[in-house]
Amino acid sequence: MHCVSSAIKVIMDYNLREEFDLLLNQVTNKIEIIKEIGIPLILNDTCHILEKIRNEIKDCHKCVLADSRNQAVSGEGSSTARLVFVSDFPGEESNNKGKFYLGNTGKLLNKIIEVTGIDGRDVYVTNAIKCFVPENHKPDDKEIESCREFLFKELERISPVLICAMGEIPIKAILNIDEKIKDMHGKNYFFSGIKVIPTFSLNDCLINEEHKRLVWEDIKVIMKILNLPFKNVLSKVK
Numbered sequence: 674m675h676c677v678s679s680a681i682k683v684i685m686d687y688n689l690r691e692e693f694d695l696l697l698n699q700v701t702n703k704i705e706i707i708k709e710i711g712i713p714l715i716l717n718d719t720c721h722i723l724e725k726i727r728n729e730i731k732d733c734h735k736c737v738l739a740d741s742r743n744q745a746v747s748g749e750g751s752s753t754a755r756l757v758f759v760s761d762f763p764g765e766e767s768n769n770k771g772k773f774y775l776g777n778t779g780k781l782l783n784k785i786i787e788v789t790g791i792d793g794r795d796v797y798v799t800n801a802i803k804c805f806v807p808e809n810h811k812p813d814d815k816e817i818e819s820c821r822e823f824l825f826k827e828l829e830r831i832s833p834v835l836i837c838a839m840g841e842i843p844i845k846a847i848l849n850i851d852e853k854i855k856d857m858h859g860k861n862y863f864f865s866g867i868k869v870i871p872t873f874s875l876n877d878c879l880i881n882e883e884h885k886r887l888v889w890e891d892i893k894v895i896m897k898i899l900n901l902p903f904k905n906v907l908s909k910v911k
């Protein structure tokens with residue numbers, strides 16, 4: 674108790690009240706989140722594996738895309754997710770900040786997740802290719818294969834109920850199939866016993882209304898499999 678009152682005196686003496694309030698808010702938020710999640714001890718172990726994968730990705734130079742990236746972007750979300758979205762590769766904003774969910778595609782993915790109404794603790798998002806791909810470069814089989822190892826490690830660790838592969842690159846990485854997405858639509862695919870829903874990429878959805886409509890069809894299939902209620906889906910997807 675004596676230590677606490679001495680610390681408060683230092684804060685007041687040195688006019689550090691603002692910094693102290695900020696720190697206190699952050700700590701309080703974290704405690705609230707931890708309380709809400711009810712983190713089980715086993716999480717350390719699980720996170721440790723995903724953290725190890727993130728570190729491997731950060732330092733990876735296995736293909737030429739290492740030269741075009743600012744920051745490699747690893748997957749984000751729950752290590753016990755029931756649903757994993759796999760997108761193609763990080764956009765410019767993600768490349769600059771090293772974070773997922775940025776730019777227009779990030780906003781769209783957020784909206785998709787929001788519409789499903791799935792609990793945030795049940796979702797993991799990642800890319801098939803972890804480094805930025807310049808506009809004039811189409812990732813070839815060699816690059817997809819080089820990065821596949823990380824994706825497989827993530828999927829094997831999380832072992833979700835469903836994987837939603839968004840676009841040609843994730844489909845190639847996960848299923849090793851070159852078919853047109855339109856022809857794959859509605860068919861059954863599996864990765865290590867996990868059901869895979871192939872659909873169009875987020876970028877595609879932003880420029881092609883028909884593809885966007887088909888993605889929403891797939892989202893409804895996902896919701897049905899995961900037993901998520903269909904409340905207001907139609908009004909939200911437009």
Ligand code: SF4
Nearest residue numbers: 733736739804819820
């Ligand atoms: S794209 Fe994948 S394999 Fe290539 S350098 Fe980046 S992390 Fe490594």
